[in-house]
């Protein structure tokens with residue numbers, strides 16, 4: 017529970033920081049360039065991004081347009097290169113702006129705050145959906161019944177993510193969560209018939225959040241008698257694999273905003289089985305020691 021508070025408490029922390037920064041920074045502000053011009057220069061007008069096919073990168077490009085930030089750019093990389101850059105900057109208390117999302121272990125390892133997004137480009141109430149191929153319900157009804165009931169919370173996923181970041185193997189971290197939460201797993205599986213080795217293929221994109229959820233579901237399905245294949249692919253191929261039936265399901269669709277483009281592209285070819293997590297979030301984030309930066313608006317000159 018403390019962890020949940022920490023992850024979800026960021027908004028409150030950012031609001032507090034906003035109030036404090038507004039009071040304390042006036043005297044330091046350079047009236048000709050403004051404190052915020054210095055922010056852009058301090059990070060070379062660069063936002064540290066992740067993989068190019070992610071919804072976050074698409075939305076961040078839109079942020080630069082909608083907030084009129086033409087001289088800013090976003091580097092592409094991966095979740096791992098982003099957190100490595102964050103660690104390097106954080107250790108030296110240097111300024112950095114990252115593409116961030118929750119749940120994610122970075123909020124427990126570093127003191128970070130989301131920048132306010134008054135235009136709501138990153139969306140408002142975001143959820144993670146379980147998506148199946150058309151025909152999954154008829155072909156693998158037991159798995160489908162589990163997926164229909166599958167729902168957990170941000171703190172559950174964060175526990176697995178943090179263990180993995182601390183060096184525990186993904187399958188071991190997932191097994192520990194399952195062992196610690198038998199009543200949650202039972203809510204998804206109670207009364208569902210076991211199967212005899214049927215194969216099921218799950219696709220997920222290379223984000224730490226999805227590494228956690230898919231390793232967890234792999235074990236749940238194996239305990240029900242399935243042979244589970246996990247395929248880590250880029251976001252585009254993840255959606256196309258479920259659409260063309262080469263994967264059976266994914267638990268990595270962030271909606272209604274993040275993956276809107278993919279879901280619209282494959283309209284009618286995906287079965288939106290249900291919501292597996294509510295309250296997820298993404299946006300731009302900075303270390304809390306960047307006291308003068310509290311909103312995306314602050315990146316404007």
Ligand code: PBE
Pocket residue numbers: 066069070071072073116117223225251270274298
């Ligand atoms: N993420 C994590 C993904 C969805 C899950 C926010 C990096 C994305 O941007 O597509």
